[in-house]
Amino acid sequence: MPPRRYHLTSYGCQMNKLDSELVESKLRQRGYEAAADEASASVVLLNTCSVRQHAEDRVWSKLGKLRQRKRSEPGLVVGVLGCMAQEHKRYLLSRMPHVDLVVGPSAFGDIDATVDEAVARNAQIAATRERARTKHEVAGAGVLAVGQGVSGDAIRRDVRVRPHRSQAYVSVMRGCNMPCSYCIVPTTRGDEVSRPIADLVDEAQRLCDDGVTEITLLGQTVNAYGRDLTGQNATLARLLRALHEIPALRRLAFITSHPNFLSPDLVDALAELPKVARYLHLPAQSGSNAVLKAMRRGYTVERYLARVEQLLARAPDFELHSDFIVGYPGESASDFEATAALLRRVGFAQSYVFKYSPRPGTLAAERDDDVPEAEKERRNQVLLQIQEELTLARHQALVGRTVEVLVEGPSKVAGRLSGRTVHHRLVHFASDDLDLVGTYVPVRIREALGHSVVGERLDATAAEASAHDPVEVQRA
């Protein structure tokens, strides 16, 4: 039998990318091979995102193209995985006959068996069609594993399957119990389920034994980690301290945090643990108290600022990253101005800005989506512009300084490598020595760009001499 080749495309967040790694490792264990491109794959999987309409539209359009392809290739297996599978399961199976399997994010643990089932059923369907020579569109296998199946977190991870030699994600919890009015994630990903500290330490240790030196912990509200593990005293602070003990680990990051769970013991851990990356992704979403209330975020701007100040008082080298939503229902011009003011005041190092997108079934979707698209776009651009200025100023302040870069791979510009600093800042430097990938190198910054900085690699002795350069300080 020829090798069965799969092609998997990921949409959406880091959690989705990690889920895709898990799916790939299961498929490879089962004898599937990665196809060079989608056209040469006999199993095409889409790991989808529902967080905004735009993310869904890309998948709907892709599914339209796959429908064409399947007319001439009835054995082709088309799978929709992830948040859209959860959200649109009935529609997908009843109205998209060319979709063979629909697997939600909590059923990836036995995805290989589910794919096998679809492959076998499709082969049968294709053979029948060949005999009957029908010209009709072929119905898919219709395999559904949305809420059933085995959770990806329940299986022992094959740590060898990962895209980067030195970097890895670790999922510490799934789901989300927060009541944010606009967000579909609690529906698609369900209740919070944290993994025990011992399991996480074991997984991290195995990753480090296999060459990983940087781990990024993932959770929708990662700093609420452990609150469902009653009686175990499991908190993110304790988890960070436990992982910090792994000798081979050099950097430890975590995303995404909720302002309400930035507890004093977490701040202590961030201040005390030198391996912890010096950035905190702490989405503010809005700078207007009226909008924050309508969003049911559970904090005010003043409280947000107080939390940030507490952190910076203890750990002044931390940088803040944020998400913002513009054009939330009822967001007035002055609400928006307040958001712009918050962005400037905190001086975020990085922000993701999203135009509000009503998600059916959420509380916010019951309200009139009353900020016109053109105005959403304008507000989006204004925030991006401010963020660009802030980022550029930080980058300019780095010129002449030396930073430690974990090299990730070749940059888009030939003859350069790229990597990240402990602040998650993108750095390019001239080199074509691929042996440097996965190592930490000192780079002296010479040029500031909008989204990255460019510098020269120093040899280790020169780096030693400049190791005492002052670190840039976050201003609140």
Ligand code: 5AD
């Ligand atoms: N519309 C626009 N942005 C959204 N986000 C979540 N839901 C929506 C929505 N309905 C944004 C939030 C969140 C990020 C992952 O996506 O800013 O932090």
Ligand code: SF4
């Ligand atoms: Fe998309 Fe959110 Fe689901 Fe991630 S959790 S895939 S961002 S909807």
